[in-house]
Amino acid sequence: MPVNLTEYMDHYITIIEQEIAKQLEKLEIPKPLKDSMLYSMNAGGKRLRPILLIASYEAFAVDYHKVLSSGVALEMIHTYSLIHDDLPAMDNDDYRRGKLTNHKVFDEATAILAGDALLTYSFEVIVNDPLLVDKQKIEIIKLLSKTSGPNGMVAGQILDMQAENSEVTLQELEKIHELKTGELIKFAIYTGAYLGNATKDQLQYLEEFAYYLGLIFQVQDDILDVTGDEQKLGKRIGSDEKSMKSTYPRLLGIDGAIELKQRYVARAKNALKKAKVEDSYLMDLTEHFSKRDH
């Protein structure tokens, strides 16, 4: 069994990637569509969301198999959103994590369809999981559709586009990030705890935890765009500045952003204590998110 966070993460990255391969390889579909889906699913993602989901589950229960389909579905939704965000009509990015984006390797039409397919397939994966009972599938699909749809991630992307080239307040910035990144993180934390049979009170504290964790993730993202190492990040730094994007460092300065992040870390850890899971890997993951360099 893994003993420290790095081992823990490596251990589960392997397991998650095996499950991703299993779910995608079995698709008997036109080759360009499958290749395109596989390309982005294997383009160097850090699997942070499924790892969070597993860690949240393991704070309450054992045997991760029960959360594998949710983890893979979540990674598919995350990947679909990146494929569509990278399109010429959206952020028009040629590279992500140091690799060509989907529409640069294939073409725009295939990239759009690969995104559509991953989104739809994520629901298929959950609904066909033999380890979940109907009630659990319903609860997961309810949350997944809400967090990734017009009430969640898609709204975040629209607001993000609107915010470009305009001044937004700290409150507006947090709303964008809550929708665009935070909702999927909340799905990971909530679903893991729910399937692990956390109590109602614990679920509530974990939602609070997830809220701050999402913000930590985003503040650090913004900080790295100013101070990060291009090699490690696999992308150019300073791109937010160039696109006149509202970021924490722009609104608060670098020191202000770091200070805010520390405050969020304290609140996240406090929520874990209230949920009585301060001994879980969620604690280590909070530190990891706060200090990550890529």
Next chain:
Amino acid sequence: MPVNLTEYMDHYITIIEQEIAKQLEKLEIPKPLKDSMLYSMNAGGKRLRPILLIASYEAFAVDYHKVLSSGVALEMIHTYSLIHDDLPAMDNDDYRRGKLTNHKVFDEATAILAGDALLTYSFEVIVNDPLLVDKQKIEIIKLLSKTSGPNGMVAGQILDMQAENSEVTLQELEKIHELKTGELIKFAIYTGAYLGNATKDQLQYLEEFAYYLGLIFQVQDDILDVTGDEQKLGKRIGSDEKSMKSTYPRLLGIDGAIELKQRYVARAKNALKKAKVEDSYLMDLTEHFSKRDH
């Protein structure tokens, strides 16, 4: 109560459109996203798929309320597929049903996101329907994700793009249409009958019916592109010819296509008889599909 097919269809078009409005108006989301979703959902669709679903249900049961969420979800999926198909990277269409396409009224990014949002929201609508029990929701989501995802509609769109500017056989053509149009029609027919408590045998005959109905729909579409009235169709005719698309008239000639359609109509009606629902509106709808002029 409606007495003939026209009244029947008008009756339910009103009810379906009220439900669409109800489901979309309640969304508290950024205005451009909501406007874009509403625009395409109200851009003159004939609501054929939800009507089929209701007619299939009413061949076995009463009280259409139970199938409304599935009907609206289906129309959302259909609409999302049209929005994405019309994009510059795909079919690059400026008009659909005589109206500007979504990306011409809004912009490409918003159109992509409106499609994503409608797709995701369709699952949310079903999973939150208080009139369905968990088992029914699961069965519907299982079928909806399969028919609209990489195994279904998305695969059809990829194959359709590959087939442009190349010769395909009649068999290949039918495979494309089965995936691209037929799968959603199968969903409509199957889900209606399933929720109406059809027997296993009846469900099987209805799947056969749906298969032929989908083909009738497509053959007629191809015939209209040669012989149709531009005013009624709301689009230019001859567009298939121009894009060198494989169609039934190109493969079989106009007379051959009409003859094939008649053969499919006979088979579809025969399947309805075997399912013992030859007195339902599904019979009239088969004729309607076969003879439609737009």
